[in-house]
Amino acid sequence: MTTVARADGSAPELLDRLAADRATGALSTRAGIFYLSAGHVVHVESPHSPDLGELLTRSGAVPPAGWWEAVERAGTRHRVGRHLVDSGRLTAGALELCQLGALFDAAYCALAHGGTVLxxxxxxxxWLGAVRPVPVATVLHESWRRRELLHRIWPDPAVDTAPLTRTGGTGPVALPPRRAxxxxxxxxxxxxxxIASASAHRTFHTLVELRRLAADGLVAPAPPPPAHPATGAGGAAWDEPDTALLRRLLDALEAL
Amino acid sequence: MPGIDESLLETMRLPGARGALVADWISGLALGAVGEAPGGDAEATAAETAEFARLAVESGTLAPATPAVPATPGTGSPPPPPGSEPPVQDLILTTADAYHLLRFVSTPFDSTVFLYLWLDRTDGNLALARIRLAETADRLVLG
Incomplete structure (x- = not known):
């Protein structure tokens, strides 16, 4: 068991400092874990985004048995990524593409869901091992850029977190395959x-499609369910969709 | 087996190659870059070419969801099976002094990436570059 450093401040602040110190270790926030090696980000995990194993196995790129074999054989040596390539399951290029996709996705989700450092x-x-380390500044800048990109498409963050419902008419709409x-x-x-998990897609890439669908008026945060006492404190969670609806109404009125 | 950097460096051996990168056409992120970038900023090039790539992929008229794919000889690699993504193979943008080539990379997992090559128009051979870029894109994922 390693010593636990007491951390204060926001995740971006702390990541910057750890990069300057060329630190190695794991930074846990409320919505993810950043793994650093010599001040570079080598891996990020977030419960809000599918991990590398999910992306590879649920798409059929690597059979689940092959994935778990790599984890069992090379996990303790922190070389699971290397093992996938050496055993011929993936090319080095495929591993890098999938791992970078998962890393930036998890980093975006971890930072977007509140960067409070634990x-x-x-x-x-x-245990995955270093595949293609990325400078901390690149990860932070990319996460900021992604937030701006989503905002430009449709400025309603409720789409990213609320249960979603279809709001379009019944007629068929011609959509690009991925969006459909x-x-x-x-x-x-x-x-x-x-939705990202169900389609084995990265979460941010799903958010882009969903915000475009919201901008087209085809998707919106689901209205609150009929009032009945639910388990836990569910009330507060339903405030957001109403705000979103009002904002859309306001936008529509202003556009007249 | 080549990784991202090896693939890009291989692309740079083409006559007239000035710069190359791998980018994601949904996020606009550059996953790797070598050589120069038009305007001197690889990140901006990735974001702008990504938008160009996305418009092509999402074009209902130019890129039907289930394209009829007759085998086209001499285009580098065989066409992908119907319904597989992306429906577009490559894009070529020509300016007074350069060719900008984009080649989509087909992966079995969710990746949405393409290779981009900036080719000098005087020294570059467009036909050769297009074939090589297609081969590089295949090797990157298939080995």
Whole structure:
């Protein structure tokens, strides 16, 4: 067990400082874990985005048995990525593309869902091993750029977290294949992260499609369910869709 | 087996190659870059070419969801099976002094990436570059 460093401040601030110190270890926030090696980001995990294993196995790129074999054989040596390439399951290029996709996706989700830092564990490394380390500044800048990109498409962050429902008419709409597949998974219950997981797509890339669908008036945060006492404190979570609806009404009125 | 950097460096061996990168056409992120970039900023090039690539991929008229794909000889690699993504193979943008080539990379997992090559128009051979870029895109993922 490694020592647990006490961490204060926001995740971007702390990541900057760890990069300057060329630190190695794992920085946990409320919505993810950043693994650093010599001040570079080697891996990021977030419960709001599918991890590398999910992206590879659920798409059929690597059979689940092959993935778990790599984890079992090379996990303790922190060389699972290397093992996937050496055993011929993936090319180095495919591993890098998928890993970078997962890394930037998890980083975006971890930072977007509140960057409160919980702790930094020095020396801790991830079992995947280093695939293609990325400078901290690149990860932070990209996450900021992604937030701006979503805002430009449709400025309603509620789409990213609330259960979503279809709002379009019944007539068929010509949509690009990827967007049509995303729309097909909108069922009034699933959130963006659940839609991403169901389609084995990265969460941010799903958010882009969903915000475009929202901008086209085809998707909106689901209205609150009929009032009945739900388990837990569900009330507050339903405030956002109303705000979103009002904002859309306001936008529509202003556009007249 | 080549990784991203090896693939880009291989692309740079083409006559007239000035710069190359791998970018994501949904996020606009540059996953790797070598050589020069038009305007001197690889990140901006990635974001702008990504938007160009996205418009092509999402064009309902030019890129039907289930394209009828007759085998076209001499285009580098065989056409992808119907319905597979992306429906577009490559894009060529010609300016007074350069060719800008984009080649989509087909992966079995969710990746949405393309290779981009900036080719000098005087020294470059467009036909050769297009074939090589297609081969590089295939090797990057298939080995």
């Amino acid at each position: 702790r930094f564990r020095p020396g801790v490394t991830h 597949r995303t729309l097909a998974l909108v069922d009034g219950v699933r959130t963006a992260a659940q």
